Amino acid sequence: MVVARKKEPIWIARDFSRCSGCRRCEIACSFFHEGKIWPEASRIRVFMLLPGIEVPHFCVQCEDYPCVEACPVKALSISDETGAVLVNSESCTGCGNCIKACPGAVPHIHPEKRVILICDLCGGDPKCVKVCREGGWNALTIVMRRDDSYKLYARTPEDITRDLAAKLYGREARELI
Amino acid sequence: MKGYAGKLLEIDLSTGNIKETKVDEAILKDYIGGRGLATKILWDRLGANWDNIDPLGPENLLLFLTGPLTGFFPGGRICVSGKSPQNNGVIGSTVAGEFGIELKCAGYDGLIISGQAERPVYILIKDSEVEIKRADHIWGLDGKRTVATLTKECRKIMEENYPRKGLWKEPAILYIGPAGENLVRIAVVAAKWTHAAGYGGYGAVMGSKRLKAIAVKGTGPLPEVANIDEVMKLTEEVCKHAFENELWRRWGTGTGGYKFGAKTSSEPIRNWQEEWHDEKRYGVDKFENRFWVKSYWGDFGCPTTCLKISVIRDGKFKGAITDNPDYELQAYLGTNLGIFSPEANVYLSALIDDLGLCGIQTGNVMGFAAELFQRGILKAEDLDGIELNWGDVEAFANLAKKIAHKEGIGRILADGTYRAALEIGRRKGVNVLPYAVQVKGVGVGAHGIRSRLDYVDIYGYACSVQCGDHTSVAQMPLDHPGSELMTILLDSGVCCSFNTFELPKIDLLFDFYSAVTGVKLTRSQWIRGGGLKILHLQRAMLLLGGPDVKWKPDIDDDNPPRFYEPLVSGPCKGRIIEREDVRKEKKRYYEAVGWDERGIPKREVLTALGLDDVDKALEKIRKEND
Ligand code: SF4
Ligand code: SF4
Ligand code: SF4
Numbered sequence: 001m002v003v004a005r006k007k008e009p010i011w012i013a014r015d016f017s018r019c020s021g022c023r024r025c026e027i028a029c030s031f032f033h034e035g036k037i038w039p040e041a042s043r044i045r046v047f048m049l050l051p052g053i054e055v056p057h058f059c060v061q062c063e064d065y066p067c068v069e070a071c072p073v074k075a076l077s078i079s080d081e082t083g084a085v086l087v088n089s090e091s092c093t094g095c096g097n098c099i100k101a102c103p104g105a106v107p108h109i110h111p112e113k114r115v116i117l118i119c120d121l122c123g124g125d126p127k128c129v130k131v132c133r134e135g136g137w138n139a140l141t142i143v144m145r146r147d148d149s150y151k152l153y154a155r156t157p158e159d160i161t162r163d164l165a166a167k168l169y170g171r172e173a174r175e176l177i
Numbered sequence: 178m179k180g181y182a183g184k185l186l187e188i189d190l191s192t193g194n195i196k197e198t199k200v201d202e203a204i205l206k207d208y209i210g211g212r213g214l215a216t217k218i219l220w221d222r223l224g225a226n227w228d229n230i231d232p233l234g235p236e237n238l239l240l241f242l243t244g245p246l247t248g249f250f251p252g253g254r255i256c257v258s259g260k261s262p263q264n265n266g267v268i269g270s271t272v273a274g275e276f277g278i279e280l281k282c283a284g285y286d287g288l289i290i291s292g293q294a295e296r297p298v299y300i301l302i303k304d305s306e307v308e309i310k311r312a313d314h315i316w317g318l319d320g321k322r323t324v325a326t327l328t329k330e331c332r333k334i335m336e337e338n339y340p341r342k343g344l345w346k347e348p349a350i351l352y353i354g355p356a357g358e359n360l361v362r363i364a365v366v367a368a369k370w371t372h373a374a375g376y377g378g379y380g381a382v383m384g385s386k387r388l389k390a391i392a393v394k395g396t397g398p399l400p401e402v403a404n405i406d407e408v409m410k411l412t413e414e415v416c417k418h419a420f421e422n423e424l425w426r427r428w429g430t431g432t433g434g435y436k437f438g439a440k441t442s443s444e445p446i447r448n449w450q451e452e453w454h455d456e457k458r459y460g461v462d463k464f465e466n467r468f469w470v471k472s473y474w475g476d477f478g479c480p481t482t483c484l485k486i487s488v489i490r491d492g493k494f495k496g497a498i499t500d501n502p503d504y505e506l507q508a509y510l511g512t513n514l515g516i517f518s519p520e521a522n523v524y525l526s527a528l529i530d531d532l533g534l535c536g537i538q539t540g541n542v543m544g545f546a547a548e549l550f551q552r553g554i555l556k557a558e559d560l561d562g563i564e565l566n567w568g569d570v571e572a573f574a575n576l577a578k579k580i581a582h583k584e585g586i587g588r589i590l591a592d593g594t595y596r597a598a599l600e601i602g603r604r605k606g607v608n609v610l611p612y613a614v615q616v617k618g619v620g621v622g623a624h625g626i627r628s629r630l631d632y633v634d635i636y637g638y639a640c641s642v643q644c645g646d647h648t649s650v651a652q653m654p655l656d657h658p659g660s661e662l663m664t665i666l667l668d669s670g671v672c673c674s675f676n677t678f679e680l681p682k683i684d685l686l687f688d689f690y691s692a693v694t695g696v697k698l699t700r701s702q703w704i705r706g707g708g709l710k711i712l713h714l715q716r717a718m719l720l721l722g723g724p725d726v727k728w729k730p731d732i733d734d735d736n737p738p739r740f741y742e743p744l745v746s747g748p749c750k751g752r753i754i755e756r757e758d759v760r761k762e763k764k765r766y767y768e769a770v771g772w773d774e775r776g777i778p779k780r781e782v783l784t785a786l787g788l789d790d791v792d793k794a795l796e797k798i799r800k801e802n803d
Pocket of ligand 3: 032043119122
């Protein structure tokens with residue numbers, strides 16, 4: 001699917017090995033979107049499948065948006081401004097097809113409403129990046145989105161944890177995952 | 178009241194009964210949560226028979242309580258409590274991590290665990306769904322494998338139960354290692370491989386209930402607060418301060434291993450025979466450059482992220498993973514054992530995590546044993562053949578394993594320094610208490626008082642209601658940020674003290690509490706009201722003690738004998754604490770908090786605080802101490 005956009009959009013680069021596990025991004029994201037501190041309703045979720053290996057998990061805006069293609073009721077669309085996946089919560093039935101289509105199984109159902117949660121890039125001003133940068137962790141930073149293979153980053157927390165565990169703890173630690 | 182989920186979850190492991198209870202607002206106003214509320218619940222339910230309650234019997238309660246600040250004030254914690262098998266009173270022992278947040282998001286302010294399971298179990302809580310599950314397959318596993326196995330297992334269960342939800346994040350898990358299972362009195366309740374509620378010995382209480390772990394996933398939001406904008410504004414102030422101040426951020430407390438020796442002469446060395454060293458090879462730069470794979474690690478909402486992750490990638494200690502180590506463990510699993518090798522220290526810290534032991538108490542009792550070996554009181558044959566020489570990391574590793582599994586000499590040392598000293602003294606016919614660096618059953622934290630350059634108050638440990646706990650020492654004036662009353666607020670609101678250090682606005686914590694709960698609270702109200710109530714109640718229960726130990730304030734409100742020996746080395750050589758000065762300061766402190774000259778809470782003070790039943794219960798203590 002080729003998408004034309006109005007202005008050059010951003011991408012949130014992620015350096016998992018720098019993530020402190022502070023989960024301030026979950027607080028910021030849920031507060032912005034839900035008006036509450038609500039980790040399970042955050043569009044970014046920090047998985048900790050092994051202590052010390054924290055993986056902020058959220059949409060990468062794949063070049064071909066398989067989730068959007070997979071939605072049977074066309075509840076998902078792509079923002080021309082930011083390239084983010086937008087959810088029409090009126091039409092979303094919470095069927096979960098987009099989760100299956102996503103190579104990283106990123107989307108998740110809202111804990112109270114039957115509606116899918118996907119990062120909307122906060123309309124171009126990501127709150128998660130702001131708090132992560134403020135703290136100097138810089139696990140999340142903003143880069144210009146160019147013609148790169150962003151979809152490579154759409155992976156499950158298990159896969160990412162396996163790689164990071166080998167990198168930080170040594171190959172032996174992978175058996176614990 | 179705002180900021181609370183509004184109910185507690187009670188689980189009786191003897192019967193399998195599970196129920197929810199509410200706590201009166203009036204009680205919450207005084208006792209807040211965490212340490213304060215734990216003390217109140219224990220008093221109400223066990224107080225009448227306190228001195229007969231065996232901390233390791235099914236009649237004890239094990240409490241996991243959040244407070245209104247949990248999840249809001251930056252730096253998530255939970256408070257673990259019960260009747261302590263160390264000091265036989267109540268200790269509020271907090272541990273960092275997401276457990277408290279998950280619990281509140283599941284709809285509970287805390288857990289009350291009673292009884293004793295027949296077989297090993299763990300508890301899985303997913304919102305209001307609570308299950309007691311078999312734990313035979315994880316009983317005996319070390320900390321790392323326990324967490325790894327349960328993370329996988331619980332995620333699988335949730336994914337099966339809610340297949341269309343998408344991926345499930347891991348639940349938060351509190352657990353015990355082999356030490357807790359074996360009822361070792363210096364065992365911890367642990368989180369996230371490296372975090373521990375250490376003081377109190379609640380790992381043993383959990384083990385006595387045959388409860389290996391609790392896993393919780395809450396999918397709701399944190400409870401509503403009174404003024405969310407104010408909470409967010411104050412949060413920003415705390416964070417900004419943490420970012421600018423950089424205290425604890427850059428090195429955690431890891432600079433201490435060198436600093437508290439070289440600069441302040443207050444670090445335990447070879448069971449406190451010295452407190453000064455100038456071992457630059459033990460500097461934080463060596464830890465950082467050789468072992469840190471992550472320089473900022475923290476828990477829910479924390480701007481400080483004081484933890485650092487150390488990994489040993491090759492050599493004989495290959496595979497050791499732990500945090501920092503922080504100062505306490507650099508000292509107790511390092512210098513106190515005559516070890517000045519960062520690598521050995523990382524290894525021992527990782528080992529202690531895996532075994533589920535308390536690094537402070539274990540380092541304290543192993544240093545004690547090593548001094549007895551140095552003095553020829555304990556011989557290799559008493560120590561299962563171990564030559565317990567200072568600095569011998571393999572020997573200490575061996576001993577730690579024996580303690581966790583209660584093998585040979587480990588059986589005696591597993592009871593902690595005080596009880597081990599009594600037992601060894603009895604067997605050898607020598608008084609070895611002079612070498613036991615502990616206060617009322619609790620080995621003192623790694624901050625000496627002889628130099629007066631670090632912890633300056635010579636009565637701080639002696640008068641603390643949590644005894645050797647270095648995070649909760651007595652201090653005057655009572656409204657000082659370092660006073661025990663203020664620690665009680667942190668442990669009852671339940672948040673991390675590190676994010677409160679050196680805050681420019683000294684009353685920010687009170688403002689924060691008010692913004693969350695909607696109840697106005699000031700410093701002076703606290704130190705005359707709720708804070709003082711909790712202190713008196715903890716004191717009363719400490720004095721009631723029993724059944725196996727009982728404290729006499731006259732004798733036991735004191736420093737370890739070692740602290741009255743002059744410092745023997747370094748720039749503070751010759752500094753000494755006079756018993757007479759301690760006696761005077763103690764009196765001053767008793768007077769300030771409202772204890773009589775024997776150290777017993779005064780009738781009129783208790784009555785004014787509305788604690789008449791406590792006063793009645795103390796009658797027999799007054800008689801015993803006449
Ligand atoms: S804010 Fe940054 S460092 Fe903190 S959890 Fe999120 S990604 Fe990790
Ligand atoms: S990462 Fe997943 S949710 Fe995001 S665009 Fe790709 S398929 Fe869709
Ligand atoms: S960019 Fe916004 S919506 Fe996306 S994860 Fe970050 S805070 Fe959430």
